[in-house]
Amino acid sequence: MIIVMRQDASREAAEDVAKRVEALGLKPNLIFGEERTVVAVIGDDRRKDREKFESCEGVDKVLTILAEYKIASLETKPEPTVIRTHDLVIGGGNFGVIAGPCSVESEEQILASARAVKAAGATGLRGGAFKPRTSPYSFQGMKEEGLKLMAAAREETGLAVVTEVMTPQHVDLVASYADVMQIGARNMQNYHLLQAVGECDKPVMLKRGASATMDEFLLAAEYILDQGNQQVMLCERGIRTFETHTRFTLPLASVAYLKSKTHLPVVIDPSHGTGHSNLVPSMCSASVAVKADGMIVEVHPDPSNAMSDGAQSLTFKVFEATMQECRKIADAIGLTLH
Amino acid sequence: MIIVMRQDASREAAEDVAKRVEALGLKPNLIFGEERTVVAVIGDDRRKDREKFESCEGVDKVLTILAEYKIASLETKPEPTVIRTHDLVIGGGNFGVIAGPCSVESEEQILASARAVKAAGATGLRGGAFKPRTSPYSFQGMKEEGLKLMAAAREETGLAVVTEVMTPQHVDLVASYADVMQIGARNMQNYHLLQAVGECDKPVMLKRGASATMDEFLLAAEYILDQGNQQVMLCERGIRTFETHTRFTLPLASVAYLKSKTHLPVVIDPSHGTGHSNLVPSMCSASVAVKADGMIVEVHPDPSNAMSDGAQSLTFKVFEATMQECRKIADAIGLTLH
Amino acid sequence: MIIVMRQDASREAAEDVAKRVEALGLKPNLIFGEERTVVAVIGDDRRKDREKFESCEGVDKVLTILAEYKIASLETKPEPTVIRTHDLVIGGGNFGVIAGPCSVESEEQILASARAVKAAGATGLRGGAFKPRTSPYSFQGMKEEGLKLMAAAREETGLAVVTEVMTPQHVDLVASYADVMQIGARNMQNYHLLQAVGECDKPVMLKRGASATMDEFLLAAEYILDQGNQQVMLCERGIRTFETHTRFTLPLASVAYLKSKTHLPVVIDPSHGTGHSNLVPSMCSASVAVKADGMIVEVHPDPSNAMSDGAQSLTFKVFEATMQECRKIADAIGLTLH
Amino acid sequence: MIIVMRQDASREAAEDVAKRVEALGLKPNLIFGEERTVVAVIGDDRRKDREKFESCEGVDKVLTILAEYKIASLETKPEPTVIRTHDLVIGGGNFGVIAGPCSVESEEQILASARAVKAAGATGLRGGAFKPRTSPYSFQGMKEEGLKLMAAAREETGLAVVTEVMTPQHVDLVASYADVMQIGARNMQNYHLLQAVGECDKPVMLKRGASATMDEFLLAAEYILDQGNQQVMLCERGIRTFETHTRFTLPLASVAYLKSKTHLPVVIDPSHGTGHSNLVPSMCSASVAVKADGMIVEVHPDPSNAMSDGAQSLTFKVFEATMQECRKIADAIGLTLH
Missing domain, CATH: 3.30.70.1140 (Phospho-2-dehydro-3-deoxyheptonate aldolase; domain 1)
Structure with a gap:
């Protein structure tokens, strides 16, 4: 100092x-x-x-001279952290793709989504069972029933299940079904929740808060690491700025910056990062081009009838085309996209 | 739509x-x-x-034509909500002052603070017992011991106790000591916590998230109101912008805007809103001038030795002078500052 | 460094x-x-x-340790700069009020406005003759004809004329009619224009750019000062943030911050700073409460028929009531509002 | 409406x-x-x-229903505008690369830069002769002497000269040397300047202001188009946000958004968009991946001795490697990078 x-x-x-x-x-x-x-x-x-x-x-x-985070720092651990669960591999030159609907809505919907995203090349399945919603009057998720359907989809497809946990009391329940525990952007500084997932043995995907600085983001990861859970991946999902033509502003320079500071892998969320399905495919391509460690994309069988986030969800067809373009770029620059 | x-x-x-x-x-x-x-x-x-x-x-x-919040709306309830607990009155032409240290650090510190802020005219005592801290390595508060010291300070001074609750499991504990339950900015969208305080019978001070829009802020209040607790006050504590000479940017136009949309009272936090003690007094004056319903101010016996937020805490002496200026303005424009 | x-x-x-x-x-x-x-x-x-x-x-x-600006620094000149022209006094404990329409539209409109704002207590008259407009299809001002009408209004009322100059070629022309040369927010970093007004002998009101940092703002003033013109006042008119319920976000903490760094007076623009006439009066009160050196307010005989900025202009009646409230606050805290 | x-x-x-x-x-x-x-x-x-x-x-x-811009709109002209000058082609599936130093500093420096960037695959040469600088005490450019050196570099290499014009009086002078007239971010709403370049017959690169909305950006282009100059390219160079680890925040979703609204080509500036040379290469790759129409990159023979923007300039060696990666991506996705 x-x-x-x-x-x-x-x-x-x-x-x-x-x-x-x-x-x-x-x-x-x-x-x-x-x-x-x-x-x-x-x-x-x-x-x-x-x-x-x-x-x-x-x-x-x-x-300030010294950053406050220590376990998360590249100075502490120079080798990149790689996260593996089922076929999903994130980090170390592997670009893992997690895709699926915003919310689990029904058995049919989640199974159809799982099959489609697997066919297109995803190895992780996203789907919200406990949904943080801005309005108390919006659909709040199928809760445990949704988790069961996610697990069933894993059973059939082998996809790793990535789903959000919203409060410390639910950590054990969610961990009993999920392969990756997601901490949403709104909860990035919910410290009791960070500590609770820090005590569990499942990998954690920590989303950046909409107005979190990089130091705050890494310190939130530090809360998890400090409890003993070293399987943390960071997710850049966009920040709040004056832009209104996108839902958030997705700063892809975060990838190179984070990789100069931390060994933790970095995943991009182009769906929340833009908020409009027509902007998602090119930002998926860019996520590969900047050598992120993966991406998480909202895909829905029928976006115009989705119970949440319809405006930013890709159809199966657009997701497939997007994956083909991403694979071409990955191949060209030597990134492994399974 | x-x-x-x-x-x-x-x-x-x-x-x-x-x-x-x-x-x-x-x-x-x-x-x-x-x-x-x-x-x-x-x-x-x-x-x-x-x-x-x-x-x-x-x-x-x-x-969008219709705002999503309904119970919070002025169209639903045109009369202003007034919150009263002990001598603290917030709303309806009353400007309530809550002051005290960022964190409860010791019996001596909290009692000295309580006496000083009461003497200067405050009717509420702030003090953190459970502290959300950006770094896991920072002081996290005295926890229940801190709550007990706050209650003892109320016993002696009659000041209403305003303190933060961070997680649903602590709601009952905190409610057993506090007069006003504070939801911090980081937890504005911690929906399980909002619902939990919505079920308790104590007034709630809901702080605006650093990047929350006004609609998101009012919808967070709606979560609490929707559970049956109508005693909600809103706290504008500054938003995150590109400014770095202040910790956050404190937009006082929020007061007039909120009053045109909601019946809930609005309190200003000039301490977090600026982050530097030399900027706090004039923003206290401005909070009165815009006819907010109150303010919450960090005051410490010795800011340069505070365990948290020393940079933005006022000394007793500066707080007293600030209150004198605020009272002059309140008197001039017909606002009741007890 | x-x-x-x-x-x-x-x-x-x-x-x-x-x-x-x-x-x-x-x-x-x-x-x-x-x-x-x-x-x-x-x-x-x-x-x-x-x-x-x-x-x-x-x-x-x-x-960085040392700020780049030097002439503007309080370390260079500890006494506050006071600007006087006609009856307008800005700085040194004087709160000067500049009011009038966004654009000069006709002789009748500007004269009626001048009389009304003078009656309410303003000592400066604002009015745009050369108008920077976001769209090429919007009304661009009456140009020299507008300047003549402003001068005629000064003739009758004694109000100092404050008007914008947009490009170096117009500096001599505008200076021949104006008492204060306004540099708009969009031109805060138009360096040739800053140098041009730096060479003229009229006071300059420099508006903060919508995304200018404080250092950039003070360095823009330094460009003017460096040319020899010491009569510079700074105008905080709001910054661009994620807020959409206000046109810009008006950070009143700028006043205390700037006064800790510079001797130049600071004026507030609550009209552009909020963008909605119902938010303007309370921000005028707050401008006095924070002890700014003045304010500039848009007032129009018939806002719903204004050729520009109708949404944020006050009627004569609202302006008069606003001035009464401001005067009460000024009196209470010992600020001179003529 | x-x-x-x-x-x-x-x-x-x-x-x-x-x-x-x-x-x-x-x-x-x-x-x-x-x-x-x-x-x-x-x-x-x-x-x-x-x-x-x-x-x-x-x-x-x-x-608002209808956007205010009309000539710039894709609804007015559905075919993409392509800009060609010397070997530089921007738009219509062509990814044009403009590279070179921030400022022209000497004959040796600009010639060495021109040769290096041409060898690496650029077809345009950037270099500032008139430099807008935040501080009046910073190097302000070599002025006409710098333009002459740029022209000499074009003579030798065939690269198109891209350089900034800062004020209307200089438009004729700059146009006599330059192939593309650059309007800097600070001048995006300098309307007299926009009109002046709108009357000249050289292509214009219009940089987005640091806090300009997309509508404001397109309306600034409309000012140029409305004067008759149809050769306008838009340059996304990053916006001001709360992020401080990058100089600006570079939102690449702008490309897909702009292409859904306008026929004008879109160029990315990863140098100003990030501000740190270690973040530039991956954002160059991403600019190709999102199918922008080109990029403009700062390259300097010796960044640590540059007279401006040393922190964000690439060395020749890093630029060459960056171009190789970009070319691989362009080839993979069918974009023409000459």
């Missing part, structure tokens, strides 16, 4: 800051510049409240 | 959309313009998935 | 960076931390391209 | 709105819903100030 003093701060104020730094067990290094004095702090200040130095007499601002 | 067809859409496509509208029990009204056809939908479409019409052949976009 | 090396950077890389720092005439200070090496740079690096150090071998990131 | 009345609006208010619609030469269609009355307006309301209806008695909000 670097503590920058105000131009009019006295020498005493800087020395007082230095003393407070020492009191935390860290080593201060006073540098008297031409216009400003700064206190450079040596030592691991990750677990200190660094910003409180702002309240000290004469302090202008506090600059 | 208004469904806008593409310019090249056929008449049949528009008629097919109209049929689907009828199938939902609503009445379609086809309007053939010079360049576009639109289908105006008559009836209450609040509980329908309106966006799925986007997936129909020939549809360009869907425009 | 602080140059942070990557954890895996070699000592040679840090020393190479230090040599490059010396080559710029600055003094490097190498600090070897437990995990990272940083190079603290001593000297005035304001006029160097600091970010290019990012391209050096082994560098992780570059942190 | 759809004018939505408030729930409590009287029938008379709706009828008054309808009369005002008729007065504009448009046809109103009153629809009385269960909760709200709406006035659907038939006819071309593009050139009307639609929002002023908000100021009419009883009006809640105004919804």
Whole structure:
């Protein structure tokens, strides 16, 4: 951490800051510049409240050197984490495709979807049984019945089941059916939930909150890792910006950035990231081109009759064409898309 | 809802959309313009998935007429909701002030804070016992011990206790000590938690999520109201924008906007809304000037040694001066600040 | 500037960076931390391209200590700048009110507006003669004819004329009629225009660009100041965020922030900052409460027939009531509102 | 346009709105819903100030059906516009690559860059002679001398010269050297400049403003088209969001969106869109994968000594590798990258 003093701060104020730094067990290094004095702090200040130095007499601002996350850091573990469950492989040069409807709606719907996405090349099946919905009046999911149908679809197709868990009380129930536990964007900072999935032995897909910074995203992953569960994949699903022609803004530069900071695999969600089915296929192609570790795509037998997210779901036919284009790109750049 | 067809859409496509509208029990009204056809939908479409019409052949976009929230709406209940607990009164021309430390740290700290904020004119005491922290390595609060200290401070000062609940399992515990249950910004869309506080008989302060739209904010309130708890106050605490000189951007126009849509009272949080103690006092004054129903302010005996949020906490002295300025403004414009 | 090396950077890389720092005439200070090496740079690096150090071998990131603006800085000139023209006084404890229509539309309209806003207490008259419009098909202003009508209104009422100049070629023309030259938000980084008004002898009102950071805003002012014109006032008119219920998001914390960094006065534009006339009055009150140096408000004899910005213009009656409330607040907190 | 009345609006208010619609030469269609009355307006309301209806008695909000741009619209011209100058071809299945330094710094620098980017496969040469810089103290470009060096580089290599023009007075000068006139993001709404390049006979590359909506972007293009210059390409260069790990956020879904609305070609700028050279290559790949019509990339012989934008410039070697990857993707998906 670097503590920058105000131009009019006295020498005493800087020395007082230095003393407070020492009191935390860290080593201060006073540098008297031409216009400003700064206190450079040596030592691991990750677990200190660094910003409180702002309240000290004469302090202008506090600059951070060390990121707060540690287990998630590439500096801690330089080898990429690879997640494998059933035929789904995410990371280490493997591009895993998870596809299926937003919500499980019926046996027929989920089975038809599972068969179609498997035929097109997906190895994971998505489908919501517990649905976080913006309105209390919207369809909230089939709950355990939906999980059973997902498991049945796995039975038949071999696809890994990826489904959301919304609250700590449901973690055991969901884990008994799911292969990958999804934490939704709205729950990225639901810390009790993060800790609960951190204690379970299933891989976790952590979605980025709509206004989460990269550090907040990695610290949310750190909550899970810190409980002992190392099987975490990050999912970039778009951020909230002033754009209204897309539901969210999908920043694909996140992939290269995250890969420069963490060993955890990164999956893209072009469906929520754009919100309109006509924008999804090209963003699937781009997800492959930037060498993400996978993608999760909403596909529905009849989007115009879907119980949720109809506007952003692909038909079977469009998904198949999209997968063909993705495979061409993967082949061209040496990424394994099973 | 208004469904806008593409310019090249056929008449049949528009008629097919109209049929689907009828199938939902609503009445379609086809309007053939010079360049576009639109289908105006008559009836209450609040509980329908309106966006799925986007997936129909020939549809360009869907425009919404009716907001999805209903119980929260001013159209449903034109009289302002007023919340009273101990001496704290929020709404109906009363400007209630809740103040205190970010976290409860010790008996001495919370008692000193309670006395100081009461002396300055606050009627509610804030203090976190269960703390949502971005990093798993930060101080997570004193938990039940903290709640007990808050209750002791109420005992002595008569201040209403306002404290956060983070997860459904803790609702009963927190409700047994608190006078107002706070839902933090990170949990604004934690629906199981919203439902749980919706079933309890304590007033709820719902903080706006950092990237929540106004409709999402009011729908989150609707989750609580829909469970039967009508004692809900909204808290504007700032949104995430590109600004970095403030922690969040605090949009005070929210007050007039919300008051044109809902009967629920609106409280401002200038501490989180700015993130820097030197910016807090003027935003407190502005909160009074826009006729919010109250404010919640972080105050600490020694901000530079606070265990959390030191950078944005006011000292007792600055808080007292801030309250004096607020009172002058309240008096000038006819708002009751006790 | 602080140059942070990557954890895996070699000592040679840090020393190479230090040599490059010396080559710029600055003094490097190498600090070897437990995990990272940083190079603290001593000297005035304001006029160097600091970010290019990012391209050096082994560098992780570059942190800035000194703001790039200098003439605008409070460190350079601690006394507040006060701008006076005709009866309009902005700054130094004076809250100046500029009001009038978005566009000058006719002699009758501008004269009626001038009389009404003067009666309500404004000392400046706004009115666009050259109008920047998003669409090429919208009304583009009455041009010089509009300027003449503004001057006639000044003749009768004594109000100072505030009007926009859009391009360098028009600076002399506009300056021959205007008392304050307005630079619109879209032109905040139109550097040739900034330099042109920097060479003229009229006060300038510089509006913040919709996505400008505070540093960019102050550097735009620096362009004007650097040409010799010291009569610059800053206008916060709202930033673009994800909010759609307001046209822009108006962050009033800008006032306290700017006053901690610059001596230039700060004026608020609640009309563009909200975009809806029902949100304007409370934001006017708040502008006074935060002790801005003035405000600029759109007022029109008949907003529903305005040629531009009808949705955000106040009627004469609402403006008068708004001014009464503002005056009460100004009186209460010791601000001079003439 | 759809004018939505408030729930409590009287029938008379709706009828008054309808009369005002008729007065504009448009046809109103009153629809009385269960909760709200709406006035659907038939006819071309593009050139009307639609929002002023908000100021009419009883009006809640105004919804837009028709986009304001017309010449730029795909509905007006369904065939894609293709831009050709020297060997550079942008659009119609051709992916044109423009590369070179941020600023022209010397004959040696620009010639070396031109040779390198041509060898790697670029057909256009970028290089700033007039540089818009955030700080008045930064290098502002070599001006006409820089244009001459660009022309000399074209002479030798055959690359088309792409360079920025900042102010109307310079349009003739720049046009006498350049093959493509670039309008920078800061000037996207500098309407006098747009009109000036609209009158010249050179192709124009219009960069999206950092906070421009898609409609504002297309309307800025409309200003140019409306003057008679049909050779306009759009450049997505990233938007300002809360993200700080990238300089801007680059939303590649813009390509599919724009192609669904306009015939104008779309070029991506991954350099400004990310701001860090390590993030540029994968976003170049993605630009090809989403089938943009081209890209513009900053390349410098020695980024760590560049006079501007060193942090985001690629070395020759990295650019060459990036082009190889791009070519593989282009080949795989049938895009022509010369």
